Amino acid sequence: AQKVTQAQTEISVVEKEDVTLDCVYETRDTTYYLFWYKQPPSGELVFLIRRNSFDEQNEISGRYSWNFQKSTSSFNFTITASQVVDSAVYFCALRDFGNEKLTFGTGTRLTIIP
Amino acid sequence: DSGVTQTPKHLITATGQRVTLRCSPRSGDLSVYWYQQSLDQGLQFLIQYYNGEERAKGNILERFSAQQFPDLHSELNLSSLELGDSALYFCASSAPGGSSYNEQFFGPGTRLTVL
Numbered sequence: 001a002q003k004v005t006q007a008q009t010e011i012s013v014v015e016k017e018d019v020t021l022d023c024v025y026e027t028r029d030t031t032y033y034l035f036w037y038k039q040p041p042s043g044e045l046v047f048l049i050r051r052n053s054f055d056e057q058n059e060i061s062g063r064y065s066w067n068f069q070k071s072t073s074s075f076n077f078t079i080t081a082s083q084v085v086d087s088a089v090y091f092c093a094l095r096d097f098g099n100e101k102l103t104f105g106t107g108t109r110l111t112i113i114p
Numbered sequence: 115d116s117g118v119t120q121t122p123k124h125l126i127t128a129t130g131q132r133v134t135l136r137c138s139p140r141s142g143d144l145s146v147y148w149y150q151q152s153l154d155q156g157l158q159f160l161i162q163y164y165n166g167e168e169r170a171k172g173n174i175l176e177r178f179s180a181q182q183f184p185d186l187h188s189e190l191n192l193s194s195l196e197l198g199d200s201a202l203y204f205c206a207s208s209a210p211g212g213s214s215y216n217e218q219f220f221g222p223g224t225r226l227t228v229l
Binding site: 035037042043044045046047050091099100101102103104105106107 | 116145147149156157158159162169170172202204206208217218219220221222223225
């Protein structure tokens with residue numbers, strides 16, 4: 001069965017600090033896809049990144065970076081030099097190959113203090 | 115803006131009533147997904163349609179049903195509403211072909227309040 005665990009319920013950091021959001025997943029499939037979504041206070045879900053299980057290369061996009069480690073079943077998300085606009089709830093999600101539904105974690109509420 | 119539209123944005127109704135939520139996918143997308151976000155259950159997959167046909171079913175109650183029309187818009191019907199049905203309902207769509215690696219783009223959601 002698929003499962004995504006985001007152990008950090010809430011995180012608060014001061015602006016310009018770096019912050020890492022943890023995501024641990026469980027799946028029996030060898031091919032799967034991992035995602036991060038952002039839900040700002042306005043409520044919509046914004047797609048951030050997709051990572052395929054066969055591609056363990058880490059990715060950087062501006063101040064955002066993602067660390068995928070198959071050995072520990074983790075897909076962590078780091079925001080460098082955080083800004084107030086980064087305040088949101090962040091969800092990690094998993095999708096097995098051939099199964100199109102997304103299984104979401106419970107989310108991490110990130111608050112950036114100015 | 116993801117390109118997925120949902121109406122209405124807010125809906126307030128009473129227990130026992132029936133409501134219809136509407137979703138229009140991004141242009142060209144064939145798959146539509148419905149998710150429910152509630153405080154106690156989190157974000158949960160309800161159902162998926164692909165080009166008019168039901169493709170996958172999640173934890174969708176029997177009181178809930180959905181369909182996808184020839185123009186690819188979808189409707190989620192919720193009946194015999196209970197207080198616990200109060201939630202944010204999201205629609206998402208993904209690129210044609212149904213390839214499982216394609217990301218899903220979410221609409222702004224419909225906030226349903228059952229009083």
